[in-house]
Amino acid sequence: MRTLRFGIVGCFAFLAALTLGVGVASADAATIVALGASNTYGKGVARNQAYPAQLEAILRAKGLNVRIVNAGINGDTTEGMLQRLDRAVPNGTRAVILQPGGNDRRKGSPDRTADIQSRLSARGITVIMLANGMLHGLPHQPDGVHLTPEGYHMLAEQLASQVSGAIGR
Numbered sequence: 001m002r003t004l005r006f007g008i009v010g011c012f013a014f015l016a017a018l019t020l021g022v023g024v025a026s027a028d029a030a031t032i033v034a035l036g037a038s039n040t041y042g043k044g045v046a047r048n049q050a051y052p053a054q055l056e057a058i059l060r061a062k063g064l065n066v067r068i069v070n071a072g073i074n075g076d077t078t079e080g081m082l083q084r085l086d087r088a089v090p091n092g093t094r095a096v097i098l099q100p101g102g103n104d105r106r107k108g109s110p111d112r113t114a115d116i117q118s119r120l121s122a123r124g125i126t127v128i129m130l131a132n133g134m135l136h137g138l139p140h141q142p143d144g145v146h147l148t149p150e151g152y153h154m155l156a157e158q159l160a161s162q163v164s165g166a167i168g169r
Helices: 002-027 051-061 078-083 103-107 113-122 149-166
Strands: 030-036 066-072 095-099 126-129
Touching: 030 051, 051 066, 051 149, 078 113, 095 113, 095 149, 113 126, 126 149
Parallel strands: 030 066, 030 095, 095 126
Antiparallel strands: none
């Protein structure tokens, strides 16, 4: 009976240590922010199908302890991104994937991409540009602008090595 009791107590101690270990690992996760417009947000697909969620899953499957924050907003311009930059990108962020989109031209807004890059660089945050050209050739939804879940997955696969390199892992 004593062995069984020790086994149960030992099991609980092991589970408690494992839980604490997971908490520590999560606290040490490298934060990456995906900042952009509708193709960052994942317009037309479920949140877990947008590229930031798929990218996090890909990097975690490769053993990287990362947390990717989706700070995409449908219809956003680089002016809007610049205005919300400090709220969207918390201190301690290791990298930002910046997807300016094409809303500046459509809305007659000035292109503030260089200002965003400058402010992030001044904070010591690596900027990974997601140019609209990276979306060409990927599967799109019927609107011809936004990617399908498969297209977002392919984009996440393309970004995975850049992100892991940017955070030094």
